[in-house]
Amino acid sequence: MKLVIVSGTVFGAAEDVAHHAAQVLTAAGLNVSYKPRISYSELVALEPEALLFVTSTTGMGELPENLQLLVNALRDQPPQWAGLLGAVIGLGDACYGEDFCAGGEAIRELYAELGIVELQEMLRLDASETVTPESDAEPWLAELAACLAV
Numbered sequence: 001m002k003l004v005i006v007s008g009t010v011f012g013a014a015e016d017v018a019h020h021a022a023q024v025l026t027a028a029g030l031n032v033s034y035k036p037r038i039s040y041s042e043l044v045a046l047e048p049e050a051l052l053f054v055t056s057t058t059g060m061g062e063l064p065e066n067l068q069l070l071v072n073a074l075r076d077q078p079p080q081w082a083g084l085l086g087a088v089i090g091l092g093d094a095c096y097g098e099d100f101c102a103g104g105e106a107i108r109e110l111y112a113e114l115g116i117v118e119l120q121e122m123l124r125l126d127a128s129e130t131v132t133p134e135s136d137a138e139p140w141l142a143e144l145a146a147c148l149a150v
């Protein structure tokens with residue numbers, strides 16, 4: 001099972017979580033690719049069997065710029081990804097109310113449009129509650145590893 005991790009970040013926290021996820025999931029025996037700021041063509045060329053997007057939210061509920069470009073490209077030229085397995089980790093701040101983790105929600109919408117099947121509920125990491133998002137993600141990552149190993 002080839003899992004590709006994609007991250008979207010402004011200040012680097014989502015990238016740190018993505019790096020940690022790559023380590024944890026590789027140690028769990030999965031074939032993981034992670035390249036920060038991957039382009040559309042690089043991503044499609046990897047021929048993923050499963051996708052993990054790790055993204056923060058910026059502005060008022062927007063995706064970080066690097067992911068906006070990638071998501072627009074995936075919408076303009078949708079790859080044949082129907083039936084692919086997917087999961088999302090959203091980083092945000094609950095102080096933003098309705099826009100909490102809206103970037104992650106935007107990726108869930110993209111998954112639905114492309115026919116990607118979400119494996120488990122999106123993990124929401126709240127910067128107003130924790131300063132250790134990498135280790136907070138570990139139980140959720142263990143669940144994901146178990147789903148993908150089947």
Ligand SMILES: Cc1cc2nc3c(=O)[nH]c(=O)nc-3n(C[C@H](O)[C@H](O)[C@H](O)COP(=O)(O)O)c2cc1C
Nearest residue numbers: 010011012013014056057059061092093096100101
């Ligand atoms: C200017 C700005 C706008 C933000 N807007 C949102 C938002 O709309 N919703 C949300 O949940 N978090 C929002 N956040 C919080 C960030 O998503 C959160 O701090 C996250 O951990 C940052 O991750 P990053 O370092 O990968 O960018 C915002 C933070 C900043 C500085």
